Amino acid sequence: MCGIIAISGKNDVIQDLYDGLILLQHRGQDAAGIMTYDNQFHLKKSNGMVRDVFHTKSLSRLRGSMGIGHVRYPTAGCSSEFEAQPFFVNTPYGIALAHNGNLTNYKELSKELLEKEYRHLNTNSDSEILLNVFSVALKDQKPTKKLTPGQVFGAVKTVFAKCKGAYSAVTLVGGQGIVAFRDPHGIRPLQIGRRKLNGKEEYIIASENTSFKALDFEFIRDIKPGEAVFIDRNNKLHTKICIKGKPHPCIFEWIYLAAPDSMIDGVSVYKARVRMGEYLAKQIKDAGIKIDSVIPIPDTGRPMATGVADKLKVRYREGFVKNRYIGRTFIMAGQHMRKRSLQFKLHPIDLEFKGKNVLLVDDSIVRGNTSKKIVEIVRKAGARKVYFASGSPPIIGPDPYGIDLPTTTELIAGHKSIEQIRKFIGADELFYASIEDTRKAVQRGNPKIKNFSEGCFTKKYPTKEVTPKLLKDLGKSRNSTRAIHDDSSSDEDGDASKDM
Numbered sequence: 401m402c403g404i405i406a407i408s409g410k411n412d413v414i415q416d417l418y419d420g421l422i423l424l425q426h427r428g429q430d431a432a433g434i435m436t437y438d439n440q441f442h443l444k445k446s447n448g449m450v451r452d453v454f455h456t457k458s459l460s461r462l463r464g465s466m467g468i469g470h471v472r473y474p475t476a477g478c479s480s481e482f483e484a485q486p487f488f489v490n491t492p493y494g495i496a497l498a499h500n501g502n503l504t505n506y507k508e509l510s511k512e513l514l515e516k517e518y519r520h521l522n523t524n525s526d527s528e529i530l531l532n533v534f535s536v537a538l539k540d541q542k543p544t545k546k547l548t549p550g551q552v553f554g555a556v557k558t559v560f561a562k563c564k565g566a567y568s569a570v571t572l573v574g575g576q577g578i579v580a581f582r583d584p585h586g587i588r589p590l591q592i593g594r595r596k597l598n599g600k601e602e603y604i605i606a607s608e609n610t611s612f613k614a615l616d617f618e619f620i621r622d623i624k625p626g627e628a629v630f631i632d633r634n635n636k637l638h639t640k641i642c643i644k645g646k647p648h649p650c651i652f653e654w655i656y657l658a659a660p661d662s663m664i665d666g667v668s669v670y671k672a673r674v675r676m677g678e679y680l681a682k683q684i685k686d687a688g689i690k691i692d693s694v695i696p697i698p699d700t701g702r703p704m705a706t707g708v709a710d711k712l713k714v715r716y717r718e719g720f721v722k723n724r725y726i727g728r729t730f731i732m733a734g735q736h737m738r739k740r741s742l743q744f745k746l747h748p749i750d751l752e753f754k755g756k757n758v759l760l761v762d763d764s765i766v767r768g769n770t771s772k773k774i775v776e777i778v779r780k781a782g783a784r785k786v787y788f789a790s791g792s793p794p795i796i797g798p799d800p801y802g803i804d805l806p807t808t809t810e811l812i813a814g815h816k817s818i819e820q821i822r823k824f825i826g827a828d829e830l831f832y833a834s835i836e837d838t839r840k841a842v843q844r845g846n847p848k849i850k851n852f853s854e855g856c857f858t859k860k861y862p863t864k865e866v867t868p869k870l871l872k873d874l875g876k877s878r879n880s881t882r883a884i885h886d887d888s889s890s891d892e893d894g895d896a897s898k899d900m
Contacts, residue, residue: 436464493533576633678710691758748777775788
C-alpha cells in the first residue's frame with residue numbers, strides 16, 4: 401500500500417499537498433514525493449519520511465495551482481530513491497503519475513512497452529509501467545492543444561483493458577489538469593473532496609479522506625471501481641464510468657491499513673474494527689476463561705479491544721506505552737530494521753500485568769515472531785495468564801495487490817495449526833476472528849459491498865490472472881527486494897513484517 405494525493409486549486413497548492421501527505425504518512429514511510437505545475441513541472445522526491453524529504457527551500461520552489469504527491473512503502477521493484485514517486489514522462493504534454501497498488505501483469509506490459517512502443521523504462525517499478533501505458537493510450541487519442549474529457553476517458557478505458565491487478569492513480573497532465581482513476585475491482589481506495597474559496601471550487605483526490613477535514617475539504621464520495629475523474633485546467637470536474645466494475649475492496653484496509661478516522665466505501669474504519677472485536681468476543685466468551693482485563697496492542701488493536709471488552713463486560717486497560725518516534729514496523733524495509741525498532745517501540749506498564757489474567761488484542765498475526773516477543777514481555781511484567789486474540793482471520797496467503805505480506809512459507813498460519821501457533825507465541829489461549837465475521841463487520845457499515853479482495857485469508861483472489869505460479873514469482877521478486885536491505889529476508893523465522 402501507498403498513499404496518493406492530488407489537489408487542483410486557485411493558488412499554490414504545495415502547503416496542502418505537504419500537509420496532506422503528513423496525514424497519509426501511515427500508508428508509507430519509505431519515500432515521499434511531490435510534483436507541481438505552473439507552466440513548468442517542479443519535482444522533489446527522495447527516500448524518507450515526509451518531514452525529512454521536504455524543507456522550506458524545496459517547498460518554496462514547488463509552485464503551481466495543481467499538483468500530486470505520494471508516500472511509498474516498497475512492493476514491486478525495490479526501495480531505491482530512483483523509484484520514489486511521482487514518475488514523469490514528457491509526452492504528450494508531460495505527465496506525472498503517483499500510484500497505489502500493484503500491477504500483476506507488469507512483466508508482460510514492460511515487454512510490450514519496450515518492443516512495440518520503444519519506451520525506455522528507467523526503473524523496475526510497476527508504477528512507471530502504468531504511467532507509460534497511460535501515456536501511450538493518451539497519445540493514441542490524438543489530442544490537440546486542449547485535452548478533452550472524451551480523450552481522457554478513452555485513454556483510461558485502454559488502461560483498464562491492458563492493466564491487471566490493483567491500481568488507484570493520480571496523474572498531473574501539463575497545462576491540462578489532473579486525471580485520476582481506480583481499477584475495475586476497486587481494490588485500493590480513492591476518494592474525492594471539494595472546497596470553495598472565494599466562491600470558486602477546488603478539488604482534492606486522495607487515498608483516504610482522513611486528510612480532507614484538516615485541509616477544509618468536504619468529502620464528496622469514493623471514486624467508483626472502473627471510474628475516471630478529470631479536473632480540467634479551469635477546475636471543472638468531469639467523471640465517467642469507463643468500464644463496469646466488479647467491486648472487491650481490500651478487506652485489509654479496514655483491518656489494519658487505513659487510518660481509524662477514515663471512511664472507505666461508505667464504511668467507518670473505526671466502527672468496522674470495533675465490530676470485529678464484538679464478533680471476536682463471542683468465541684472468547686464460549687471458551688469460559690477468566691479475564692481480568694483486555695489490553696490492546698497499540699495502535700490498530702485499540703478499537704478491536706474496545707469491542708471485545710464491551711461485549712465481555714471486562715475492563716479495558718492500556719498496558720503498553722508506545723514510542724511515537726518509531727514508525728509502523730509493517731512498512732519498514734528490512735527485517736533487521738523492524739526487529740530492532742520493536743525493542744524500543746512498546747514498553748509495558750507493569751502494574752497492569754502483575755498477577756493478572758490478561759487478554760491481548762491485536763489486529764493480526766503474520767509470522768508470529770513479534771506476537772511471541774510481546775507475550776514474553778507481558779510474562780516478564782508478571783502476568784499470571786496471557787491470552788492472545790487476533791482481530792483478523794489467519795493469514796494463509798500473500799497479497800499480490802500492493803500489500804507486502806510475506807510468501808506463504810513465511811506466514812505462520814500458512815503451515816501451522818492454531819494450536820501450533822499458540823504454542824509458538826507462548827500464549828495460554830489463542831483466538832482468531834473468522835472470515836465470515838470479518839466480512840460482516842464491514843458489511844454492516846455498507847450492505848452493498850458483496851465481495852472483497854481477501855485472498856490472504858482464503859487464497860481466492862478477485863482477478864483471474866493470480867495463479868500459484870504468479871504468486872511464487874511475486875514472492876521471488878519480494879525476497880530479492882528485501883535482500884537488498886537485510887540478509888535474513890528469506891529466513892522464515894525472521895521478525896514479523898508488521899507491528900503487532
